[in-house]
Amino acid sequence: MVSVVIPVFNEANYLSATLDSVAAGKAQKEIIVVDAGSVDGTLEITRQKAARLLTSWRKQRAHQMNLGARNASGSILLFLHADTRLPTEALDRIESSLSNGRVIGGGFVRRYDSNSWFLRTTCYLASLRTRWAGWFLGDQAIFVRRRVFEGFGGFRDLDLFEDLDLSRRIAKAGQVITLFPPVITSSRRFRARGELLTTLSDVWLTFRYLRGDNPNVLAKARRAFRHESGPYHDPGVKAVDMKS
Numbered sequence: 001m002v003s004v005v006i007p008v009f010n011e012a013n014y015l016s017a018t019l020d021s022v023a024a025g026k027a028q029k030e031i032i033v034v035d036a037g038s039v040d041g042t043l044e045i046t047r048q049k050a051a052r053l054l055t056s057w058r059k060q061r062a063h064q065m066n067l068g069a070r071n072a073s074g075s076i077l078l079f080l081h082a083d084t085r086l087p088t089e090a091l092d093r094i095e096s097s098l099s100n101g102r103v104i105g106g107g108f109v110r111r112y113d114s115n116s117w118f119l120r121t122t123c124y125l126a127s128l129r130t131r132w133a134g135w136f137l138g139d140q141a142i143f144v145r146r147r148v149f150e151g152f153g154g155f156r157d158l159d160l161f162e163d164l165d166l167s168r169r170i171a172k173a174g175q176v177i178t179l180f181p182p183v184i185t186s187s188r189r190f191r192a193r194g195e196l197l198t199t200l201s202d203v204w205l206t207f208r209y210l211r212g213d214n215p216n217v218l219a220k221a222r223r224a225f226r227h228e229s230g231p232y233h234d235p236g237v238k239a240v241d242m243k244s
Contacts, residue, residue, distance in 0.1 A: 001028045001029060001030065001073060001074035001075065001076070002027055002028070002029045002030075002074050002076045002077075002078055002091045002094060002095065002143075003029070003030050003032060003068075003069070003072035003073060003074030003076065003077050003078065003146075004022050004029055004030070004031045004032065004078045004080055004091075005032050005034065005065050005068035005069055005072065005077060005078065005079050005080070006018065006019075006031070006032070006033045006034065006050075006068075006080050006081070006082055007034045007036070007056075007061045007064035007065050007068070007079075007081075007082070008033055008034065008035050008036070008038060008042050008046075008064075008082045009035070009036045009037065009038055009042075009059050010038045010039065010040040010042060011038065011040075011042050011082035011083065012038070012040045012041035012042045012044075012045055014082055014083035014186060015033075015042055015045050015046065015082050016045050016049065017085055018080065018081075018082055018083065018084060018085055018086075019031065019033075019045070019046075019049040019050055020049070021085040021086040021087075021090075022080070022086055022091075023049065024086075024088055025086070025088070025089060025090055025091040025092060026089070026091075026092065027089075027091035027092045027094075027095055029074070029091055030052065030072065030073055030074060031049075031050045031052065032050070032052045032053075032054060032068040032071060032072060033046045033050045033052070033053050033054070033068075034054045034055075034056055034064040034065065034067050034068040035053065035054070035055050035056065036055075036056045036057075036058065036059035036060075036064055037055075037059060052071070054067055054068060054071060060157075060159060061138065061155075061162060061163075062155035062156065062157060062158050062159075062162035063155075063157070065079050065154075065155055065162075066154040066155050069146070069149060069150075069154055070154075072146070074146065075145065075146050075147075076094060076095065076098060076143060076144075076145060076146060077143065077144055077145075077146050077149050078091070078094065078141060078142075078143040079138065079141070079142050079143070079163075080141050081138055081139050081141075081185065083139075083185060083186035083188065084110075084139050084141060084183050084184070084185040084186070085183060085184045085185075086108075086141060086183055087108070087180075087181040087182065087183065087184075090108070090141070090179070090183070093179050094106075094143050094179070097177045097179060098145065100175075102174065102175045103174070103175045103176065103177050104144060104145050104148045104170060104173060104174035104175065104176065105142070105143055105144035105145060105148065105167075105170040105174075105176050105177075106134075106136070106142075106143060106170075106176040106177035106178060106179060107130065107136030107137075107140035107141055107142045107143065107167070107176075107178065107179070108140050108141045108178070108179045108180070108182055108183045109123070109126075109127045109130070109140070109178060109179070109180055109181070109182040109183070110123050110126060110127075110137075110139055110140045110182055110183055110185055111123055111182040111183070111184050111185070112184070112185060112186070112187040112190075113184055113185070113186055113187055114187040114190075116187070116190075116195060118195045118196065118199075119187060119190065119195060122199055123182075126140075127178070130178045131178055133171065134167070134170070134171035134176040135164060135167050135168055135171060136163070136164075136167045136176075137163050137164060137167070138162075138163035139183070139185040140183065141183045142163060142166065142167055142170075144166075144170055148170065148173060148174070149166075151173075152166070152169050152170075152173075158215045158216060158219075159215065159216045159219035159220075160205070160209075160215045160216070160218050160219035160222060161206075161209045161215045161218070162215075164206075164209070165215070189226075192226065193225070193226070201222070201225050205218050205221065205222060
């Protein structure tokens with residue numbers, strides 16, 4: 001079974017389509033949505049369409065995804081962003097790829113919900129990266145065998161690049177695979193500052209991460225660039241099983 005873990009915070013505008021894309025697959029699955037204090041209708045959508053809802057006291061993807069993984073039942077973990085839609089039969093393709101015992105994880109080619117030639121080019125370059133290095137980002141629907149994930153200790157406590165950090169460890173541990181057709185992810189983050197400036201910021205931050213800069217310090221730099229607020233804190237963690 002594939003356990004699909006989706007970290008969310010105020011994702012009502014995108015979550016419904018994402019959950020529908022997961023539900024469309026025929027493979028055995030469970031959907032775990034890990035919310036960090038949403039107030040926009042995200043919870044109502046989750047209750048309507050998801051099998052399970054967890055609430056996290058901490059607004060951090062790494063923390064939320066680790067919480068979801070700890071409560072998962074499947075032997076395969078798929079970490080999916082709330083604004084990323086899976087292609088039809090994606091879960092079947094994951095299961096098929098992992099029928100090869102040498103393959104321990106991977107991700108999908110990515111496309112944006114935009115006709116921008118610039119963003120299409122960045123996606124093409126990203127596909128070259130995945131094939132060359134086996135490195136995936138969070139909006140590429142990273143999947144991994146659960147035993148491998150647990151052997152790593154899960155995601156590290158990082159505010160940024162937790163996805164690339166995990167992906168690099170997976171690639172070092174065994175064979176990874178890039179799957180088609182692509183996932184479709186939102187281009188929303190390029191709208192505020194523009195495609196070029198946002199991409200240049202991403203490249204610069206990635207370069208600094210790869211040279212060894214602290215990802216949590218880099219996260220502060222990205223928030224300053226985007227004028228984002230700091231982490232959300234709300235004491236208490238609770239799990240609600242929507243099947244009951």
